[in-house]
Amino acid sequence: MVPVQNPEPDIPLSAAHDADQPDPNTVLTEPSGATERLPSRALTIFLGGLFVLAVLAATYAASSIVLPVVLALVLKLLLQPAVRVLERLYIPTPVAALLAIVLIIGTLVGFVAVLSGPAETWAQKLPEGIPRLETHLMVLSGPIKMLQSALQQAEQVANGPEQKGATVAIRKDLGLTGALFSGTRAVLDGLFTTVLVLYFLLVSGDTFLRRLVEVLPKFSDKRQAVEISQQIEGDVSAYLVTITVMNAVVGVATASAMYFCGLGDPLLWGATAFLLNYVPILGPLFGTVIFLLVGLLSFDGLWWALLPPALYFGIHLVEGETLTPMLLARRFTLNPVLVILSLIFWFWMWGAPGAILAVPMLAILKIICDRLGPLKALGHFLEG
Known part of the structure; x- marks a missing residue:
């Protein structure tokens, strides 16, 4: 007698549907090759964007206070080593900090004192070289006049017909002396x-870092804060020292080249190249225009x-395409497009000091993003 097998019980459709759904208690993991993602919640991104805009607006409004503080923080990274x-030479910390600051100020004052004489000489030569410059630029006089007339016509069309009896506001100008006085006072206040x-x-040292470590609740957060601080100080100070050394090399090479090609005051042009090289990309382009004008003013051919x-x-x-990238590649690389945008933005915000601080601030942002999990994708985006 063959035993009869029991048929398989019917499975309800709802049970079959539930079987296809993942268990809510199961932890889903991303594959190992998945890249870090930005915060997925739209509300988080929206609030973060509003916070960034508020910080930038406050930075622009309080630039007279924020800019000196940011400049002091960057100089602190340079002078702290x-x-x-x-301090290892048994010099008290307040005295050591004072010596470092006096060294920086003395270097700047000596730099300005040495260059003031050649700059004044070239300012006196400028009126004599204007006819030679006009002779060189005679080819461009026609297109320049056409451009000026086109701009005047466009301005007339934009302003519309002149209205009779219009009230003309008369603004009282303080003159050149007042403008120079106000500008000098603002610079001195900022310095x-x-x-x-x-x-x-410099006197406080690592006090703020120690207090931050004491406040953070987890040991992993404490260690991460210390690692970020050490990496920022090491990378940014190495960047500033490397850039300063390379700028000095560029200044010496430029002064030698200008001396051998017959351009007067090579020390002035070497110092100009040294200072302009602190602003990546835009500084050398501006320097090329300066040397073009100086060449046109100095030579007949x-x-x-x-x-x-x-x-x-x-x-x-x-220097810019070979030596400096080779020296800095191990520390960090930045996206050149974002470097240009950062230079333009911070120049609009803070002027020339903002253009000088743009790259160090962008580097600090990248270091922080690389160390924080939710911001690793942004750090990867900033990488060159």
């Missing part, structure tokens, strides 16, 4: 605030006048 070296904040930052900008551009090409 020197202060530690002086005083920068020096004051920088001194107390057009091709000989093009030699100074060609030499300067060649020196920058060797």
Whole structure:
């Protein structure tokens, strides 16, 4: 007698449907090759965007206070290793900080004193070279006049017909002396605030980092804060020292090239190349225009006048495309498009100091993003 097998029980459709659904208690993991994602919640992104806009608006409105503080923080990263070296020589921290600041201020004052004489000489030569410059630029006089007439016509169309009896507002101008006085006063106020904040930052040392470590609840957060602080100080200080050394090399090479091609005051042009090289990409482009104008003012032949900008551009090409990237590649690389946008934005916000601080601030942002999980995708986006 063959035993009869029991048929399989019917499975309800709802049970079969539930079987296809994942267990809510099961933890889903992403594959190992998945990249970090930005916060997925639209509300988080929206609030974060509003917070960033509010910070930027406050930074722009309070630039007279924020800019000196940011400049002091960056200079602190540069001078902190020197202060530690002086502390190892049994020099008290307040005295070591004061010596570092006096060294920086003395260097700047000596730099300006040495260059004031050649700059004044070239300012006196400028009126004499205007006819030579006009002779060189005679070819461009026609297109320039056409452009001026087109701009005047466009301005007339935009303004519309003139209205009779219109009220003309008369603005009282303070003149050149008042403008120079106000500008000098603002610069001196900013320098005083920068020096004051920088001194107390150097004296405090790692006090703020220790307090932050004490406040953080988890040991992993404490370790992460210390690692971020050490990496920022190491990378940014290495960047500033490397850039300063390379700028000095560019200045010496430019001064030598201008001396051999017959351009007067090579020390002035070497110092100009040294300072302009602190602003990546835009600084050398502006320097090329300066050397082009100086060549046109100094030499009668057009091709000989093009030699100074060609030499300067060649020196920058060797330095900017070969030496400096090779030295800084191990520390960090930044997206050149974002570097340009950062330079333009911070120049609009803070002027020339903002353009100088743009790259260090972008580098600090990348270091922080690389260390924080939710922001790793942004750090990868900033990478060159």
